[in-house]
Amino acid sequence: MYPIVEPYNTGYLYVGDDHELYYEECGNPDGKPVVFLHGGPGGAFSEDSRGLFDPERYRIILYDQRGAGHSRPFASIKANTIEHLVADIEKLKLHLGIEQWMVVGGSWGSALALLYTIDYPGSVTELIVSGISLGDPEGVNWFVEEGGASRLMPDWFAPYRDFIPPEDRTYGLAKAYYNILIYGADDDERVIAAAERFDVWDTSLLRHNVRKDLIREIEAKPEQSVAFARIFYHYVLHEYKNGNKWKILDGVRHLKHIPCEIVHGRYDLICPAENAWAVHEAYPGSNLTIIQGGGHSILDPGLSDRVIEVTDAWAEGAKAKRKAKKK
Amino acid sequence: MYPLNDPYDFGFLDVGHGHSLYYELCGNPDGEPALFLHGGPGAGMTREALRLFDPQRYRLVMFDQRGAGKSRFEDCLAENSPAALVKDIETLRAHLGIDRWLVFGGSWGTALALFYAGAHAEHIRALVMAGIFTATREELDWQAEASGAAAFLMPEWYVPVAEFFTDDLAGATVWHKMQGLFERDPDGLGRQAAQIYMRWNRAISRHDIPYAVLDQLKDSEEVDFRCMRIVAHFYTHHYRPENQQEMFRTAQGLAGVPCHIIHGRYDMICPMQTAWALHQVYPGSALHVVQDGGHSGLDASIAAQIIDVLNSIESEG
Numbered sequence: 071m072y073p074i075v076e077p078y079n080t081g082y083l084y085v086g087d088d089h090e091l092y093y094e095e096c097g098n099p100d101g102k103p104v105v106f107l108h109g110g111p112g113g114a115f116s117e118d119s120r121g122l123f124d125p126e127r128y129r130i131i132l133y134d135q136r137g138a139g140h141s142r143p144f145a146s147i148k149a150n151t152i153e154h155l156v157a158d159i160e161k162l163k164l165h166l167g168i169e170q171w172m173v174v175g176g177s178w179g180s181a182l183a184l185l186y187t188i189d190y191p192g193s194v195t196e197l198i199v200s201g202i203s204l205g206d207p208e209g210v211n212w213f214v215e216e217g218g219a220s221r222l223m224p225d226w227f228a229p230y231r232d233f234i235p236p237e238d239r240t241y242g243l244a245k246a247y248y249n250i251l252i253y254g255a256d257d258d259e260r261v262i263a264a265a266e267r268f269d270v271w272d273t274s275l276l277r278h279n280v281r282k283d284l285i286r287e288i289e290a291k292p293e294q295s296v297a298f299a300r301i302f303y304h305y306v307l308h309e310y311k312n313g314n315k316w317k318i319l320d321g322v323r324h325l326k327h328i329p330c331e332i333v334h335g336r337y338d339l340i341c342p343a344e345n346a347w348a349v350h351e352a353y354p355g356s357n358l359t360i361i362q363g364g365g366h367s368i369l370d371p372g373l374s375d376r377v378i379e380v381t382d383a384w385a386e387g388a389k390a391k392r393k394a395k396k397k
Numbered sequence: 398m399y400p401l402n403d404p405y406d407f408g409f410l411d412v413g414h415g416h417s418l419y420y421e422l423c424g425n426p427d428g429e430p431a432l433f434l435h436g437g438p439g440a441g442m443t444r445e446a447l448r449l450f451d452p453q454r455y456r457l458v459m460f461d462q463r464g465a466g467k468s469r470f471e472d473c474l475a476e477n478s479p480a481a482l483v484k485d486i487e488t489l490r491a492h493l494g495i496d497r498w499l500v501f502g503g504s505w506g507t508a509l510a511l512f513y514a515g516a517h518a519e520h521i522r523a524l525v526m527a528g529i530f531t532a533t534r535e536e537l538d539w540q541a542e543a544s545g546a547a548a549f550l551m552p553e554w555y556v557p558v559a560e561f562f563t564d565d566l567a568g569a570t571v572w573h574k575m576q577g578l579f580e581r582d583p584d585g586l587g588r589q590a591a592q593i594y595m596r597w598n599r600a601i602s603r604h605d606i607p608y609a610v611l612d613q614l615k616d617s618e619e620v621d622f623r624c625m626r627i628v629a630h631f632y633t634h635h636y637r638p639e640n641q642q643e644m645f646r647t648a649q650g651l652a653g654v655p656c657h658i659i660h661g662r663y664d665m666i667c668p669m670q671t672a673w674a675l676h677q678v679y680p681g682s683a684l685h686v687v688q689d690g691g692h693s694g695l696d697a698s699i700a701a702q703i704i705d706v707l708n709s710i711e712s713e714g
Contacts, residue, residue, distance in 0.1 A: 212549065221539065221546055221668035225686070279688050337550060337663055344552040362607050363689070 071121035071374055082142070083133075083165050085158045087149030092140035093133035093162060097125035102195075102385055103168045105131045105159065107186075109177030109201070111309075112301025114139025118369050122174065122377050127385040131171070133162060135182075137301050145256055145297035147304040152185065152205065152314065159186045163193055172384065174198040174377070176368035177341060178305075181205040181314065184349070187328060188321030196384055197325075198377055200333040200368040202345035205314030209342055210306055214244045219275055219339045226280070230271035233264060248303040256296055265299035266292035275339045278365035278372075322353035330356040331380045333373050335364025398448040398700055404459075410492055412463070412485045415471030420460035420489060423447045428456035429522075429712060430495045432486070434513075435459075436504030436528070439473075439627030441466025441620065445695055446503070449703050454712075458498070460489060462509075464627050466620075473623055474630050479512045479532065479640075486513055490520060497522045499710065501703075503694045504667065505628075508532040508644070515647040518654060523710050527659040527703055528692050529672040531641035534572070537632055540601070540666045541571040541594070547601045547665040554600045554608055561593050576629040583626075591625035592618065601665040604691030605698070641671075648679035656682040657706045661690025661699055 077094035084090050097120075104123055108115040115132045123130045134141040136150045136158065159182075163171060172195050175183030180199035187194045203209060212218035220227035231239075234246040247264055254261035269288045274280050288295055322330075330353055334346035343360065350358040361372035368377060404421035411417050424447070431450060435442045442459045450457045462482055464473030486509075490498070499522050502510035507526040514521055530536055539545045541558070548555040558571065568574035575594065578587040600608045648656075656679055660672035669686065676684035685706065690699040 218546065218549070221670045222662060222664075224670040224673040339550075342549050342552070344549070347552055363604075 071118070071369075071378065072124055074117055074120050075125045083162055085136075085154075085161050087154070088143065089136045089146070089149065089154075089158075090142045091133050091136065091158060091162065092142075093131060095129060095131050095166070096120050097123060097128045097130040099129055101125075101127050101129040103129045103131065103166075103171040104381070105133070105162070105171050105173055107159070107173065107175035107179035107182045108132075108135065108138070109175075109179045109203075110138060110298055110302055111135060111155070111178045111182075111305045112138045112145075112298040113178065114298065116369070122368070122374060123381050124385055128381070131162070131166065138297050145300045147252070147301060150301065150304065152182070152305075152309050155182055156186045156189055160190050160193060169193075170195045172196045172198070172381075174368075174381075176200040177366065178203050178205075181318065184318045184322060185314070187325060188317065191325060191328065194328055197328055197330040198333070198380055199330070199349070200373055200377060201338055201341050201366045202332065202334055202349055203341045204318055204345050204348070205310055206312050207306075207310050208312075209315075209345060210310055211242075211244075212342065213272075213275055213340050214306065215242050222339060223274060226271055226274035230267050233267040244303060244306050247299070248307050251296070251300040251303055257293070261296060261300075262292050265295035268299045268302070269295035272298075272340075276365060276367045277370050278335065278337055278363060319348055319352045322349060322356075326354040329384075331377075332356055332358045333361065333368070333376050334358070335361045335366055335370060335373055337364060338366040340366040398445075398704065399450065399452055401444060401448060402452055409469065410460075410485075410489055412481075412488055414476040414481075416463045416476070416485075417469040418460050418463065418485060418489070419467035419469070420458060422493075423457045423459065424450060424452040424455045426456060428452075428454055430493075430498035431455045431457050431707075432490075432498045432500050433457060433459040434486075434500065434502040434506030434509045435462065435465070436506050436530075437465060437624050437628060438462055438477075438482070438505045438509075438631055439465045439624035440505070441468075441624070443695075449501075449694070449700060450707060455499075455707075458489070458493065458495075460485075464623065473627060477627065477630065478635055479509065479631075482509055483513050483516055487517060487520075496520065499523045499525065499707075501525045501707075502527070504528045504530055504692065505532075508640070511644040511647055512640075514651060514654065515643065518647075518651060521654050524651070524654055524656040525659070525703070525706055525710075526657070527694050527699060528664060528667050529658060529660055529675055530667045531644050531671055531675070532631070532636050533638050533641050534570075534632060534636045535638070536667055536671065537572055537628075537636065538570050539668055540598070546668070547597075550665065551601060551608075554597060557593050558597050561590065572629060572632045575625065576633045579626050579629055587626075588618075588622055591622045595621040595625060598666070602691060602693045603696050604661060604663045604689055605696050645675065645678045648675060648682075652680040655710065657685065657710075658682055659685045659687065659699065659702050659706060661687045661692060661696060663690065664692040666692040 077096045079095040082090040137146040181203040250264045364372035406422040409417045461468040566574040
């Protein structure tokens, strides 16, 4: 990974509907522009993501989506839909005076990246998507409900499941968690506890080897998980539809002119490897790398290595283009 | 792993119904008796497995269960059941003049070990089990069906299975369909089915070796075919949810028998959940989750864990 640099610029962008998005710019202000779309939804971006790009050659833009991380209002699900999130990306691009940028997205961020590119193909130079999500219910149920990832990680799943009393599980765990998180206040003890349980379960699945340090961070400040948990279940119950999957698999057929690298961990316990194959098959000219021994997160070593290989290669290409133009 | 060494003795044991079981004795003839129960059922012993046991410390007994490996038979499926296999273990123990032994089981061998413990715990000094299986259809469906975890994580390798075991074939599940083919057309579609499924099974069995390499390491087709027939037979006639309940009840009463449960986190053939559930009910048992391990006992991390466990067990005075 490249060293994690400090941003040279940070700010808030008002995108309407009372939402202000926190963003930051790092690296080279004259470099190749790239925007990073975080996961979740509601997951906020991690500083570590800055390390996926060479700070000398890239103008690196990271931002928190509606309600997530430092964006305001914290954990708000009002006017928080896929349509809003896609439009926000274009607003940010215009605000920063950028004509076209590379788009990189992991997990939920990969679904968002694909949907954005399908709606705004003229804005995107290249795409890197990892830990592919298609925003559909079947995909997410694998780890949100019992019977999927729970069979490999029963020890981590048990506290997540047991937080919900058996009589409340009739309509599934997602619905039960949703009820607690949506109808409770941010500082409600039960809301915070539910958010913590969910975030710990999710985090245990993120990497090929469970990162106990990340778990401890969550347990130290559980109130910070509320945005992620609330926004996540809001999207699972209201925004995750088969329509997203069809739109993506149909839309990418027309993106032949936009280079796309798909990276997916063999042992991704959150998003099915099948999603990566489906996108690859539908997207003409796309390249797919399955990382043996890789987990879900774009920061898992095998995946980040591959992403950096690609961002390095594409930075080269950009430099060459600029040289040619000067002649 | 310890070096491969030749058995110091071997033989055939007649257990009736046309079955004659091949067995080997390896390691130290004066060592602590240990019994190795192979998987499948019907997979036969692998000589590589003896490398898990310290040849100075252990007098290792390995045998091919009914219809497997070098064992002789008239009909490999005749009288082939968990109960019969448990009896065979006792016949072998008496034949060798052993009073108590450490029992090691891998995969199906863990189910057999638990069945054996249910009837003859007094002869078990310690139980070491890797890749826990409790003889239910649900567990086999987890590895074989499109809705299972392996198909979720390795969809491109699953394609030949999905394309062969279509809705045209009679049977609700892949294993049911396979059993049907073994009964109706063993030498035609039956053989094809076994080959395709075995390739899938091999591809998902290890965490440390990528598929492309695993695909090169083939067993003989005949061995694969026989093993698949035995597994399908057990699936159809002997696997049921009650087996797991019975084994868990047995485990609850085994406080006096030291037990080590080893299971790979990324075991795609038997879900780690079963190991965890068994550990919850077996008093005093130790659970070793191998974070970067798959199913096979030869998976580098799993093998290392098994060797550690076998070396750590206290010798009997």
